Amino acid sequence: MKTVALGADHGGFKMKEMLKAHLTEAGFGVVDCGTHSVQSVDYPDLAFAVAEKVSQGEACRGIVVDGAGIGSCMTANKVPGVRAAMCYDYATAVNSREHNNANVLTLGAGLLGDNLVKQIVDIWLATEFGGGRHGKRVDKITAIEKKYLKTGN
Numbered sequence: 001m002k003t004v005a006l007g008a009d010h011g012g013f014k015m016k017e018m019l020k021a022h023l024t025e026a027g028f029g030v031v032d033c034g035t036h037s038v039q040s041v042d043y044p045d046l047a048f049a050v051a052e053k054v055s056q057g058e059a060c061r062g063i064v065v066d067g068a069g070i071g072s073c074m075t076a077n078k079v080p081g082v083r084a085a086m087c088y089d090y091a092t093a094v095n096s097r098e099h100n101n102a103n104v105l106t107l108g109a110g111l112l113g114d115n116l117v118k119q120i121v122d123i124w125l126a127t128e129f130g131g132g133r134h135g136k137r138v139d140k141i142t143a144i145e146k147k148y149l150k151t152g153n
Contacts, residue, residue, distance in 0.1 A: 004125070005053035005062040007033035007046040009072075012065025012109040014038070015117060019063060022118055028125070031059055043067075047075035047084075047106070054103050055081040062104040063121065069108035076104045080149055083141065088112060093120045097127035099134045100141075 004023055008016035013035055023030050033049035035041045043066040050062040062082075064072040069086040076084035084104035085096035088111065096102035105124050107117055129135075 001027065001029045002061070002125075003029035003031060003059045005031045005033055005050040005059035006064075007050040007062070008035060008065035008109070009043040009046055009067070010035060010038050010040050011067040012107070015065045015107070015109040015114065018114055019065070019117065019121060022121070026122070026125075043071050044075040047072035048079065051076040051079035051082045051084065051104055055079045060103075061125065063107065064104065065107045065109050067108060067110040069106040069111070073104075073106040076106065080145060083138070087120050087124060089116070090119060090123055093124040094127050097124055098130040099137075101129040101134070101138050 006016055006020055006023070020030050020032060031053055033053065034046055047064045050064045053059040054062040064076060066072045073084045073086040076082050082104050083100055083102045084106055085100060085102035086106045087093040087096055088108070105121065107120065
């Protein structure tokens with residue numbers, strides 16, 4: 001069973017809960033990284049929790065929901081080994097997987113409806129990385145990451 005790390009801030013809580021049920025029904029294991037209510041929290045904390053699960057191999061993919069998806073994407077991309085993409089339609093979801101091998105998906109609960117989000121998540125999880133010329137480009141992203149990676153700080 002593939003495991004997906006799932007997280008959201010207060011603005012994405014209801015959508016996260018909907019996605020948790022949707023993913024479980026589809027046969028995925030779900031690691032719920034929070035939040036667990038609509039009480040105000042800071043999206044970087046939840047995006048980091050999801051990204052860390054992916055980076056450490058505890059989940060094959062991660063999904064983070066906040067108001068717009070932008071801040072969580074920025075945060076997740078700071079974690080080594082994470083390639084987060086904010087997707088807002090079918091085409092961006094497919095492209096992020098085929099071309100960029102995205103392993104974290106960020107979504108904006110304030111911008112997207114539940115039905116579209118389910119479609120985005122389903123195609124994003126089903127789409128494989130294209131490799132080939134795209135592999136070379138992803139390797140360049142990884143090389144840039146390694147250039148600036150500092151450990152022990």
